[in-house]
Amino acid sequence: MRRVAIVGAGMTAFKEHFALGIKDLIPMAVSEMVASVDKGLDRSDIQAAWFGELTTTDGFPSGILADSCDLLDIPVTRVENACATGNDAVRNATFAVASGAFDVALVVGADKVRESSSRSTFWEWAKLTRDVAWDYPVGLVAPANFALHAARYLHESPATREHLAMVxxxxxxxALPNPKAQLRYEITVEQVLSAPMVVAPFGLLDCTPQSDGAAALLIVAEDVVDRYTDHPVWVRGVGLGLDRVMHQHKADLTTFPATVKAAKAAYAMAGIGPAEIDLAEVHDCFSAVELISYEDLGFTERFGAAAYVESGATTVGGARPVNASGGLKAKGHPPGATGVAQCVELFEQLRGEASNQVDGATTALAHNIGGPTAVSAVTVLSSAKG
Amino acid sequence: MRRVAIVGAGMTAFKEHFALGIKDLIPMAVSEMVASVDKGLDRSDIQAAWFGELTTTDGFPSGILADSCDLLDIPVTRVENACATGNDAVRNATFAVASGAFDVALVVGADKVRESSSRSTFWEWAKLTRDVAWDYPVGLVAPANFALHAARYLHESPATREHLAMVxxxxxxxALPNPKAQLRYEITVEQVLSAPMVVAPFGLLDCTPQSDGAAALLIVAEDVVDRYTDHPVWVRGVGLGLDRVMHQHKADLTTFPATVKAAKAAYAMAGIGPAEIDLAEVHDCFSAVELISYEDLGFTERFGAAAYVESGATTVGGARPVNASGGLKAKGHPPGATGVAQCVELFEQLRGEASNQVDGATTALAHNIGGPTAVSAVTVLSSAKG
Structure with missing residues (x-):
């Protein structure tokens, strides 16, 4: 299999972009990506694109990407996989470049969620990403369905609401030093615990905000990497895993089998294990999801996540920083963009250019989970070709 | 690039399946595909899946495929590209298998459009596949937007409404001998011309029906073809092309640049030209679209389509039969399934097993166009490895 590397990355700020539409956000991210390519990129070099988009209501997604970036002469495929959309778009582009069909591919993730201060696409999004006949009518939209997992996890593991708050x-x-982050202010454990309850055990500050934004990557074949940079970031592994959609079919709420499968596939392709991961961007749509994912990704043993976060291991300065960007929780979460933006952050980290730089990191992991915990995508990146 | 072949194919009947949901239709198509594999298929051989789905409202598409077929241990990617979804799903699976990531992949296309005799997903579908700010509010849903092209085509070319009716x-x-077809009855040119007008120049009988259905293919690497069959159908070329979404941006309504680009890419990958195509399944959502596509695919010269259809060349028994299955017009059009079902038909044709068999065909082409003519996908298949 031909090796593939990321040689350019860019993203918009994640925030409530009330004055901008997806047709504005996409070209902003692509332009920043183009400017990031060390030795320059002629846009006509781009041979194909993959577009991760989940929930925007502006119309035909592939066409909107092609039109808004004036990329009318290349094929554009929309990939949709609930909140794992972004890293699955990276995965599909990786396969196409690895196959030899293309040498230079664009990956874009974007979503416009906030239509006004009182209106978002949340309900459309919730409907698309779960079972409409069963989970949706009983109210199992994102906060509620993840809360089922979190409540059981708090019951079975040593974790407490304080541990969720620590995340x-x-x-x-x-997020404080990240100019692209939506929520750039510190909070305390006490504030998290006393915030208004959304759905137990999640208070308002356990939850990601709703965000608009776009992110873009340039993925190229090993044959042409030198044309663009002397500091590529290699896509060492990609993995996608699924699990049953409906919650009554999930045998154990304290683990996400989709993540376990996705991580296994990505680690196998990369030829490494979790011990080699120096830092990670983990899908923290709700605080408990980051804790459970530590275990599913193999960062710590089962029910070891509470002690792990408490130890400071996942704080910048610790052994394996998680969500140095601020994560979904504080950087924001436009669902189609999120996974791609995780790879933008890790591209910068592995090149020593991040806003909240983790020193000495060479190998990193990006992780999404969505579709009521029914799908996960994992990408392993490294400054070493391997 | 590693060669890839289709070794199994199946589909449901296309019709108004009022009593069935997409969770019923998908496993029906997959089961027929499994049964079609000459030397047998153990479902655990399937390593990954791509799912083309456009407009169903049942919820999380990838998860529904995995759940309804009990394929929980493989990755499933949903591809959406308006009415080119089906052939783009084939294209993405082809790249992944060609890359070496997987040896055996499942491609499924499905949509549940008809919810009851008075209700379909047409308006959701129309919204997803065009520009919501401009074309949609002025009424440019599918019949109207294609009618703009057809009206101009009738004005500039020698074609008349009679030629549209001939399609x-x-x-x-x-469609008469095809047990999977939705409209199995003959019609006359006079009936087409006197049918109630939908939007000029399309009367009711110029238009595809709305349909429910699913189709499935098994795509494998050349290394393992022999394990499944001695009569594979090779995926010789895949192509995807885009054009501007909004009609005010289209410079010439008498051609579809997306098709020209998709065909160019697929022919180049196959190393052949249109002269080598023995039969084709062409996207005839409206009668005129088949005529314009003859030209865009290179089957005849510009403005030669009227004479071409009149000559009988595209009728079974002619030089290059088009839509021997009945096409979208008479076989039916569940949008996510359509492109995959075209490949099911061509798989059977190239193995001599089709319900309306074209004798002696070795190379065939499948073609979709959608997203108000903003996207096209083309697949070239052959019984010869090339």
Missing amino acids: AVKNHKH | AVKNHKH
């Missing part, structure tokens, strides 16, 4: 506090702190 | 008459005739 949120850490990620807010990490 | 519908031919495709209804072709």
